[in-house]
Amino acid sequence: MADAVGGILLAGITLYAVLGGADFGGGLWDLLAGPTRRGLAPRALIDETITPVWEANHVWLVFDLVIFWTAFPHAFTAVMNALALPLWLAAAGIVLRGAGFAFRKEMSRLDLQRAAGAVFAFSSLITPFFMGTVIGAIAAGAVRGDASHASLAAWTSPTALLAGLLFVTACGYLAAVYLTSEAARRGQQPMQAYFTRRAQAAAIVAGVLSLATLAALHSANPGLVGYLTGRALPLMILAGACGLAVLALLTAGRTRGTRVIAALGVSAVVWGWGVAQYPVLLPGTAVTLANAGAPPATYGALVVVFVAALLLIGPSFALLFTLQHRHLLHADHQPPSGH
Amino acid sequence: MSLGSTVALLAAGRLNGEVVPARAQMAATLGFHIILACLGIALPSVVLLAEFIGLRRHDQTATLLARRWSQAMGVLLAVGAITGTVLSFEMGLLWPGLMRRYGAVLGLPFGVEGVFFFLEAIFAGIYLWGWQRLPGWAHFWSGVPIAVSGILGAMSVIAVNSWMNQPGGFTQQGGTVTSVNPWQVYFNHAALYEMPHMILAAYMVTGFVVAGIYAAGVLRGRGDRYHHAGFAIGFVPAAILTPFQIFVGDTAARGIARDQPVKFASIEYVERTSRRVPEWLGGVYANGRVYGGLKIPYLDSLLVGFGPGTKVTGWDSVAPAGRPPVVWLLHLCFDVMVGLGFLLLLAGLWLAWEWWRHRRLPQRRLFWLAGALSGVAAIVAMECGWVVTEVGRQPWVVYRLQTTAQAATTNGGVLTSLTLIIAVYAAIGVATILILRMLARRWRAGASTEAAVPYGPPAPSGRASGAES
Secondary structure (H helix, E strand, O other): HHHHHHHHHHHHHHHHHHHHHHHHHHHHHHHOOOOOOOOOOHHHHHHHHOOHHHHHHHHHHHHHHHHHHHHOHHHHHHHHOOHHHHHHHHHHHHHHHHHHHHHHOOOOOOHHEEEEEEHHHHHHHHHHHHHHHHHHHHHOOOOOOOOOOOHHHHHHHHHHHHHHHHHHHHHHHHEEEEEEEEHHHHHHHHHHHHHHHHHHHHHHHHHHHHHHHHHHHHHHOOHHHHHHHOOOHHHHHHHHHHHHHHHHHHOOOOOOOHHHHHHHHHHHHHHHHHHHOEEEEOOOOEEEOEEEEEEHHHHHHHHHHHHHHHHHHHHHHHHHHHHHOOOOOOOOOOOOOOO | OOOHHHHHHHHHOOOOOOOOHHHHHHHHHHHHHHHHHHHHHHHHHHHHHHHHHHHOOOHHHHHHHHHHHHHHHHHHHHHHHHHHHHHHHHHHHHHHHHHHHHHHHHHHHHHHHHHHHHHHHHEEEHHHOOOOOOOHHHHHHHHHHHHHHHHHHHHHHHHHHHHHHOOOEEEEOOOOOEEEEEHHOOOOOOOHHHHHHHHHHHHHHHHHHHHHHHHHHHOOOOOHHHHHHHHHHHHHHHHHHHHHHHHHHHHHHHHHHHHHHHHHHHHOOOOEEOOOOEEEEEEEEOEEEEOEEEEEHHHHHHHHHHOOOOOOHHHHOOOOHHHOHHHHHHHHHHHHHHHHHHHHHHHHHHHHHHHHHHHHHHHHHHHHHHHHHHHHHHHHHHHHHHHHHHHHHEEEEEEOOEHHHOOOOOOOOHHHHHHHHHHHHHHHHHHHHHHHHHHHHHHHHHOOOOOOOOOOOOOOOOHHHHHOO
16 A cells, blocks of 8 residues: 555656646746847747646645655655755745746736746746755655754755756756647747757756766665666666657657657656665665555555545546647636726 | 744743744744635635626626636635645644654645645636636636635645644554544544634635725725625625624634633633633733733633533643643634624624615715725634634644644754745735736726736737737
């Protein structure tokens, strides 16, 4: 049962990465879109694609936190204690990203829009970075099982910092791939070319950063790298193959299927990490899925909650994405001017 | 909200280290979020009510109100979602002791809440952005899941809070939880009165806040049908719920007298367990006596057990270390909450009388002044209620099982995060209010609601992305 809940947590992390991650990536491209006039078209596309979905995508983070603390409370508190600072910074980034995005939409003055937009875009950059340092620190084995105090060294190791950069790049990669498809579907050729270039660049940088992170991880936690290139090797190969496939398709000017392949590639990395660590929850400690502080009944209840969630949320998400896909959700209010 | 209490605690020298800033931070962030949570729970219903009236009666005014409120709701739901996420982080970052020991228990209602949070966010994405292109009734129904999941999600979160007041549904050995009964965790003893009390509070806060905004408009001379409708759609449901809330609150107080007698004794200034206990209205307790309060003989015993001979447990039943820190704060907050509840009831009765006699809204300026203040009053009452329940549970975080000091983080620097978060929340609070006011100004100017694209400047030929649609 603990394994099943571990799988649920990993699935939740995967969904947050491929859905929520892309929303952060959108903010990253918004940040890099240049001055007002030149950045108009990409920002408009980013805004339209993120608007109706970002809150729902964001809930995966809350869901993951809840599963983590309910099923594995000892590991959860160790992580929260040891990595308090990057987690605070990520939380601050989440607040500022959401507020900046929601506020910008309703502002009518250009200077205020710029200020809110800058907050949104900059926090879209720092949030995945600090989340990446947290995951990097855990993978490097820098979180002790009984950690009760914050550790600066834990998340400023090469592995953690590289993981932070990798997270930012992966978000940018996903967003650029999704936006390329979106632009193609809308027949916006300049935007398609614009985001294709960015997707290609991000894919290459992400590939390089993955290898660099792996190298850093090798000196920090060789055991995990052994599993990554051992039993998790098929997933690692899948991740690499997906990245190359997306690159090839985009270079050929094709967008069909790129979204799914890109998401699959990122998912393969997440699951590769999970498979490599299994059944250890905090590498370098004795904390495993089964002994992290929850009784069996908790696992059972969480599985029931997850199945109920799938039955309720699955069709709802399908409806949301279908309506968005068909352009029935339009980010523009135009009330009849009766008064 | 309980910042005052924390300052008082600090002065009393009862706590030290990170406990006080951690409590202050939790109080500040929860006190801020709870207002948005109320709006998140109940505003969808109010908007749907307006949309329903608009669709059913082909009432353009109601439809316009629904559409505009929906735009404001978009901002409020976003701010509510992110401030709620901060609380999730704080559960671990501020209270690792609580989560380490009881995460496997109190996490279960949070898991259920997560499902409803999803539904809320998904259907909000459909409802808020579907105004233009979804047909009328289909659009209306896309909003119903938001309202329903708002209520069910709120029940789940309140289940956690009431579990902290009446922990049950699990067994533990040597500080480790060994088995859990999720059903008993969720429907714990206190849930039965806390859940309806808070959900009704959310509807009252939302209804009166909406009404207050339009009442203020009427006071400024905008007494047209649009403002009257905006007022009534908020005020009438909230006013109808007020007597039910008073009944539920009275039941809850008796529940607390039974379940958490020391909290109740502090609320009611009951020093010694005794019969024929008087009720104090107002007054500050210090040095063993009450200054400035109105004493009503026997009333407390009557309220608790319907007879003057009812025995009420005093705070002398536990050692001083087991009592809440500042009883006068609890007592006054309770009195303010109850007092405001009755004032809101009076305002509702006034409207009911006027409608019964004359089939119209009251004309007197005093009524509209009361209406304009009703939103603030409801918020203050709700915050006071949270001070009572949270400060009243002290020194426990999980009643009689874990103290707040045991739960708090040992990491330094909470004072820093507290300072920063107050600054950020103040900015977000001010920005939210300014944006809502800006929206209102834009609506009054009759303009279309939104700049075309982020970062303007308005494209010369309509929307820059217009080509695609």
